[in-house]
Amino acid sequence: QKNDGLNKFPEGPSHPLLGHLPLMTSTTDVIDVSMQLIRNHGKTVKIRIGPKILPMRTSLLTADSHLTEFILSGNKILKKTENYQFLKHWLRKGLLISDGDYWKRHRKILTPAFHLEVLKEFVQVFESVGDVLIEKLRRCEGTPSCDLHPFVTLCTLDVICETAMGTKMNVQSGKNSHYVQSVKKTCRIIIERSMSTLKLTDTTFWLCRDFYTLKNELKVLHDFTHNVINSKKNNKSIDKNTKRLAFLDLLLKFSQDENILSTDEIREEVDTFMFAGHDTTASGICFTLYCLADHPEVQKQALQEQKDLFGDEKNPVITYPDLQNMKYLEQVIKESCRLYPPVPIIGRYTTEDTEFDGCLIPKYTNIMLFIYGLHRDPDYFPEPEKFKPERFDNFDGSLSYTYIPFSAGSRSCIGQKFAMLEMKSIISKIVRHFEIKPTSPRHEVKLSAETVLKSLNGIKVTLKKRP
Numbered sequence: 157q158k159n160d161g162l163n164k165f166p167e168g169p170s171h172p173l174l175g176h177l178p179l180m181t182s183t184t185d186v187i188d189v190s191m192q193l194i195r196n197h198g199k200t201v202k203i204r205i206g207p208k209i210l211p212m213r214t215s216l217l218t219a220d221s222h223l224t225e226f227i228l229s230g231n232k233i234l235k236k237t238e239n240y241q242f243l244k245h246w247l248r249k250g251l252l253i254s255d256g257d258y259w260k261r262h263r264k265i266l267t268p269a270f271h272l273e274v275l276k277e278f279v280q281v282f283e284s285v286g287d288v289l290i291e292k293l294r295r296c297e298g299t300p301s302c303d304l305h306p307f308v309t310l311c312t313l314d315v316i317c318e319t320a321m322g323t324k325m326n327v328q329s330g331k332n333s334h335y336v337q338s339v340k341k342t343c344r345i346i347i348e349r350s351m352s353t354l355k356l357t358d359t360t361f362w363l364c365r366d367f368y369t370l371k372n373e374l375k376v377l378h379d380f381t382h383n384v385i386n387s388k389k390n391n392k393s394i395d396k397n398t399k400r401l402a403f404l405d406l407l408l409k410f411s412q413d414e415n416i417l418s419t420d421e422i423r424e425e426v427d428t429f430m431f432a433g434h435d436t437t438a439s440g441i442c443f444t445l446y447c448l449a450d451h452p453e454v455q456k457q458a459l460q461e462q463k464d465l466f467g468d469e470k471n472p473v474i475t476y477p478d479l480q481n482m483k484y485l486e487q488v489i490k491e492s493c494r495l496y497p498p499v500p501i502i503g504r505y506t507t508e509d510t511e512f513d514g515c516l517i518p519k520y521t522n523i524m525l526f527i528y529g530l531h532r533d534p535d536y537f538p539e540p541e542k543f544k545p546e547r548f549d550n551f552d553g554s555l556s557y558t559y560i561p562f563s564a565g566s567r568s569c570i571g572q573k574f575a576m577l578e579m580k581s582i583i584s585k586i587v588r589h590f591e592i593k594p595t596s597p598r599h600e601v602k603l604s605a606e607t608v609l610k611s612l613n614g615i616k617v618t619l620k621k622r623p
């Protein structure tokens with residue numbers, strides 16, 4: 157393995173034998189240590205695991221917009237890094253982790269399922285599931301501190317179950333808790349595998365209890381989607397009265413017409429939507445509400461926008477054009493996704509020697525694109541720590557590789573428009589019903605880079621019913 161080209165990049169402090177491994181032993185370290193490295197040593201740094209002379213792995217960590225643009229805008233470096241492989245037991249060859257011609261073919265097949273005409277029909281789902289969330293949040297009214305995360309996660313799970321599979325799961329009302337528990341346990345094990353030497357490789361993972369737990373949980377998850385698909389195939393559970401089709405119905409339809417996806421392939425894609433489409437939006441919603449609590453003047457303006465659109469009506473019937481008209485709220489969400497990007501790091505892997513800016517990046521290099529770092533760079537965003545939605549007043553394309561919460565280029569998030577609509581629907585509802593205030597003393601989030609950005613100590617605010 158030739159890694160000479162990487163010598164151009166600084167390494168920062170590291171252990172001579174273990175490299176950066178001792179610095180990154182937890183999901184919280186990943187954010188802090190990566191920030192320190194890029195602040196103190198340059199926008200792109202080398203991360204080494206193992207001895208300096210013969211490293212086990214050398215990666216690049218970058219928050220440089222040029223290198224980010226080079227990687228994301230080209231069509232050469234499309235393969236994901238090996239840590240995505242922890243997802244393979246659940247998602248198999250789903251869109252998020254597949255590559256090569258297989259990925260290309262599936263991306264082309266799945267793209268029409270995210271067409272605007274399809275998404276517009278989902279607004280009703282966001283709204284009715286959001287109404288249940290409002291009822292659940294009433295429990296928090298008057299309490300000094302409410303952790304939003306568990307409430308919002310169940311809400312986004314209900315949304316994705318109904319939109320991806322066409323199945324009302326009512327997890328917010330305590331139904332189907334076995335499926336929810338399996339999603340939670342599987343996500344936990346996936347994160348822990350990337351942090352534990354014993355769980356890291358399949359060769360030793362089977363020695364751990366989690367290997368068997370994962371096996372059981374995956375059976376629950378796979379059986380569930382499998383059964384939904386089968387009953388749809390036998391046409392037992394398609395609601396004839398709705399013109400709304402879930403992603404699964406669309407995939408089945410495409411496949412019936414042209415026989416392009418097998419049942420297993422459909423299941424893998426539906427599982428992928430389930431995974432990629434609920435924790436991410438929950439993170440986006442929770443951090444936006446946290447920012448609104450901290451910035452009463454921004455919240456006031458967001459509420460005013462709601463009043464301008466719907467008067468004093470707290471429960472208007474919201475349509476797709478209404479969500480489009482929530483321009484200020486969109487800026488608020490964008491600014492929150494800048495400071496707290498729901499997906500803080502993504503990884504790509506070079507399959508051939510690649511030249512960038514006169515430097516050779518060798519074949520088999522992991523490149524970690526540090527979205528969180530890009531978004532907090534003062535060269536790209538003056539006063540980066542400040543929450544200023546007006547930054548997005550005149551958002552122009554030149555920011556496109558400095559602001560990438562949904563990634564960019566051909567492997568960008570296929571669910572981007574869906575996610576923005578869902579976040580607007582849920583957040584606007586909460587803003588109309590509650591005044592969101594910081595807790596006293598103010599809750600300070602402890603950021604953790606799991607597959608999505610989370611806060612280890614929850615996302616706590618105070619909710620006060622609006623008159």
Ligand code: HEM
Nearest residue numbers: 251252432433436437440498499502562563569570571575
């Ligand atoms: C705020 C919410 C969301 C954020 C911030 C987000 C962010 C991202 C990012 C950064 C990627 C690139 C991942 C990588 O390169 O490794 C991605 C990919 C993807 N996202 Fe999202 N996502 C969100 C919501 C959703 C939703 C709701 C869905 C589905 C309904 C979805 C489905 C996917 C899929 C399938 C991919 C893989 C695309 C491909 O490789 O072709 N995402 N997302």
